Amino acid sequence: MFFRKTSRAIGVHPRQNKSTQGMAFVRVDGFSRLTIPLNLQVGPGCSALVKKGDEVKVGQRIGEPLGHWSVPAHSSVSGTVTEVKKDILSSGDVADLIVIQSDGKQTLDESIKPPVVNDKESFLAAIRNAGLVGLGGAAFPTHVKLDPPEGKVIDTLVINGAECEPRITADDQLMRDRADRVVAGINLVCHYLDIPRCVIGIEDNKPEAIAAMQKAVDATGSEHKAAISVVTLKTLYPTGAEKVLIRYLTDRIVPENGLPADVGVVVLNVGTVAFIADIIDTGMPLIRKFVTIDGSAMAKSGNYDLPIGAPIEDIIEKVGGTKVPVGKIVMGGPMMGVSIDDTLHPVLKHTNSLLVANEKDATIPKESNCIHCGRCSKHCPMQLMPTDLDMAARRENVEELREYHVMNCIECGCCTFVCPAKRYLVQNIRIGKNLWRQAKKKEAK
Ligand code: SF4
Ligand code: SF4
Numbered sequence: 001m002f003f004r005k006t007s008r009a010i011g012v013h014p015r016q017n018k019s020t021q022g023m024a025f026v027r028v029d030g031f032s033r034l035t036i037p038l039n040l041q042v043g044p045g046c047s048a049l050v051k052k053g054d055e056v057k058v059g060q061r062i063g064e065p066l067g068h069w070s071v072p073a074h075s076s077v078s079g080t081v082t083e084v085k086k087d088i089l090s091s092g093d094v095a096d097l098i099v100i101q102s103d104g105k106q107t108l109d110e111s112i113k114p115p116v117v118n119d120k121e122s123f124l125a126a127i128r129n130a131g132l133v134g135l136g137g138a139a140f141p142t143h144v145k146l147d148p149p150e151g152k153v154i155d156t157l158v159i160n161g162a163e164c165e166p167r168i169t170a171d172d173q174l175m176r177d178r179a180d181r182v183v184a185g186i187n188l189v190c191h192y193l194d195i196p197r198c199v200i201g202i203e204d205n206k207p208e209a210i211a212a213m214q215k216a217v218d219a220t221g222s223e224h225k226a227a228i229s230v231v232t233l234k235t236l237y238p239t240g241a242e243k244v245l246i247r248y249l250t251d252r253i254v255p256e257n258g259l260p261a262d263v264g265v266v267v268l269n270v271g272t273v274a275f276i277a278d279i280i281d282t283g284m285p286l287i288r289k290f291v292t293i294d295g296s297a298m299a300k301s302g303n304y305d306l307p308i309g310a311p312i313e314d315i316i317e318k319v320g321g322t323k324v325p326v327g328k329i330v331m332g333g334p335m336m337g338v339s340i341d342d343t344l345h346p347v348l349k350h351t352n353s354l355l356v357a358n359e360k361d362a363t364i365p366k367e368s369n370c371i372h373c374g375r376c377s378k379h380c381p382m383q384l385m386p387t388d389l390d391m392a393a394r395r396e397n398v399e400e401l402r403e404y405h406v407m408n409c410i411e412c413g414c415c416t417f418v419c420p421a422k423r424y425l426v427q428n429i430r431i432g433k434n435l436w437r438q439a440k441k442k443e444a445k
Helices: 120-129 170-193 207-219 242-250 270-282 312-318 375-379 386-394 398-403 414-418 425-444
Strands: 025-027 033-037 046-048 061-065 079-088 094-102 156-161 197-203 228-233 265-269 288-294 302-307 326-331 338-340 353-358
Touching: 025 170, 046 094, 120 170, 120 270, 156 170, 156 242, 156 270, 170 197, 170 207, 170 265, 170 270, 170 288, 197 207, 197 242, 207 228, 228 242, 242 265, 265 270, 312 353, 375 386, 375 414, 386 398, 386 425, 398 425, 414 425
Parallel strands: 025 302, 156 197, 156 265, 197 228, 288 353
Antiparallel strands: 033 094, 046 061, 079 094, 288 302, 326 338, 326 353
């Protein structure tokens, strides 16, 4: 066990700035050129099933999985493939990409129909065939998550509706609009995986979502009705981090380098579980995503329903454009998001937010010497010593990184947020984790 048992909730209280809260999703279409990545998920991704010049339809499979951990890729538009290429996206990801010129007709692929599902295997196959990965941000293949290793018994399904990152409200809106779909998805997962209990965790800054979820749970006539509970969590970042959420909702502690399945738990995001219900009803693969777009440079903020593969540049233009020069675009929330500098970067399956900041908000503070105040350790939800990890990473000392449990860092950024010296803690710890991975690879050879 790594965590000390503590009754104290650990984390930080960044300003919420959820100005898009309560804004209904606006569907945005009409993109002329879309770029569908084939390998931006946890696992090996897939290989192209189409070539330059091929015609494709909406929902058509265009990427074939390369292994058990992969999911297929699908086209979000109808049109013509203009390029199949490998490229480095500005996020640093090396991506295999299929570029499609839309014909504007949105012709649906005729092979799309509800899957035949009658047991766990066919249920997991349907989920995989739809290209589903965790929609909360991790992009972990859902069919793998729902198929725990031999010998692990899952007794609790945890549904993550915390959405603890500031600014993002897409999950909040999804719970208000589609609570019945979330509950339908929960019932399917509990049924096919034989899970007797489900806990839905939502932070108390989303009262409408909590009410909608409770109403949907009360209304369901399923055999699993009694097993589903909605739990209100205190608003505290990073309550939605998987291991932290499990601790708050089940009082169980995932061991270091362990999985939720080690403590009998599987965690799904609200969007993921709602999408499972849609897959089983319609067979439509994952080709669209609910995304919050906000930030000091945007003329207008809101929640949008976007096709996967749409370029950020066109999206910003279509939703009202910017009012001042852009300093930075972040994919994800302000605490854990990844900065991108190429506006042709496409929306991905796990994109939940785009933050477009003005030049002032994009300024990176200059770091100074550590004053050993201890705030970073005090606020670390994983009870790590960020300053020691930071120094070990700067020294490239893998032994120390190991000793200080670098791989237990969830990269939440709480340490950086509270540091009065503005130390680049989480940035260096990320480098430290990569050093650890490289060392591990070398050892394995
Ligand atoms: S060390 Fe890692 S887990 Fe701890 S506060 Fe920093 S980023 Fe979060
Ligand atoms: S919060 Fe910053 S200044 Fe304080 S101990 Fe941690 S790294 Fe040093």
